[in-house]
Amino acid sequence: MTDGTRQDTPQADDPEHSGRTAVVVGGGLAGITAALALADAGVRVTLLEGRPRLGGLAFSFQRGDLTVDNGQHVYLRCCTAYRWFLDRVDGTALAPLQDRLDVPVLDVSKPAGRRLGRLRRDPLPVPLHLGRSLAAYPHLSLAERARVGRAALALKGLDLADPTLDTQDFGSWLAGHGQSARAVEALWDLVGVATLNAVAGDASLGLAAMVFKTGLLSDPGAADIGWARVPLGELHDRLARKALDSAGVRTGVRTRVTSISTNENGSWSVQVPGETLVADVVVLAVPQREAHELLPPGALDAPQNLLAIDTAPILNVHVVYDRKVLAKPFFAALGTPVQWVFDRTEASGLRAGQYLALSQSAARDEIDEPVAVLRERYLPELERLLPAARGAQVRDFFVTRERTATFAPTPGVGRLRPGARTKAPGLYLAGAWTATGWPATMESAVRSGVSAADAALSTLGRPRPSHLFDFEEAA
Secondary structure, eight states, rough: SSEEEEEEEOOTTTTTTTOOOEEEESSHHHHHHHHHHHHHHOEEEEESSSSSSSSTSOEEETTTTEEEEEEEEEEEHHHHHHHHHHHHHHHHSSSOBBBSSSEEEEOOOOOTEEEEEEEOOHHHTTTTHHHHHHHTTTOOOOOHHHHHHHHHHHHHHHHTTTTTGGBBBHHHHHHTOOOHHHHEEEEHHHHHHHHHHHGGSSHHHHHHHHHHHHHHHSSSSTEEEEEOOOOOOOHHOOOHHHHHTTTOOESSSSSSOOOOOOOTTSEEEEEEEEEEEEEEEEOOOSSSHHHHHHHTSSSOOOOOOHHHHHHHEEEEEEEEEOOOOOOOSSSEESSSOEEEEEOOHHHHHHHSEEEEEEEEETTTHHHHHHHHHHHHHHHHHHHHOOOGGOOOOEEEEEEEEEEEEEEEOOOOGGGOOOOBBBBTTTTOSSSSSSSSSSSSSSHHHHHHHHHHHHHHHHHHHHOOTTTTTTTHHOO
């Protein structure tokens, strides 16, 4: 960035941009998506990110010879917007989906030791696609399985547009529909904690219903799981930056925005150290508290709502063994503090041994625990789950902590989440925390970026790119 004031507009004879300009503040998935969508519509875009990289909270870093993701991120086949994003940055082949949902679930709660179950689907219509798996699921009794089926049908009948769902908690609804504590632990929270970052009792019924209806009860393949076989930085930084460059987006990292304000002619001034950028529209694609600090007076009717949106942490435990201890790409666990375990050996570049990443959601009680305490807790648990780990040497053990990983999906959060449009003409909001209808996922972030770009294009009088909403047709 350079000193002084910059009117960030193209040359008047540039037919691709016709003088329309935008500044996108924030280089996470929401900001990248908004910038690409605006640029694809012929707008001259500047993307500003305070960190030295793009990708927001889905990023990678180096630890010696290892390339480490800050946390394990997955998506589902029903995440059509994130799949569109992967395609847009030429990353689809690097984050493939399962051919068919198949989740190994290890239970070590019984004295007899390990018991393996599976959650997988058959090529049958909903809800029969999960019928055989549920009928054979060994971690629930026959009566519990039957009650799960009845609750699933009741969940399928809920109207996601009903605002009263947001006022109720999912745990109470499950209890009212005959779900035992074991059923909540072994099924509903197994899925819900990973997708909502909250246990059922702390989660909005509206968001939980959205997750289960869309992921498990909409289409037979909706819950098939995809994850990056390369470091996240390859997708969300290197490939994203390449796509932005190709689209003509001017990208500035290590560039923190200090203020935004309107000008007398209706344009916007965006202040960064040593420079003022002027643009027709601005998209704020930053966390809710940062957005609150940057919003000009009057931009929202109730700006304090942004501060009322609580956050929830995710803890990630990383273990490098001297040998292979896990044959599967991932598994979920019951009867142990361990939630989900992923093999990240190949993606990290590790040449010998095996690197496992444990993703621990809803980790308020553990997020500030010392590494030594977490090591004493989790290494024995991995030995309980993986007999091959009992004789293996631990070459490295470390943790990554995201204290504000997601917004907390608590009852009532729906009324706090703002839409893309503000009351200030030309100013738009994006981020997984905005009113996308989804919990705080990569899918929600991309959808918010599309919504913000679509609203901005409407203001600018520019037609949306023909491909921008392709993901809606795939839903």
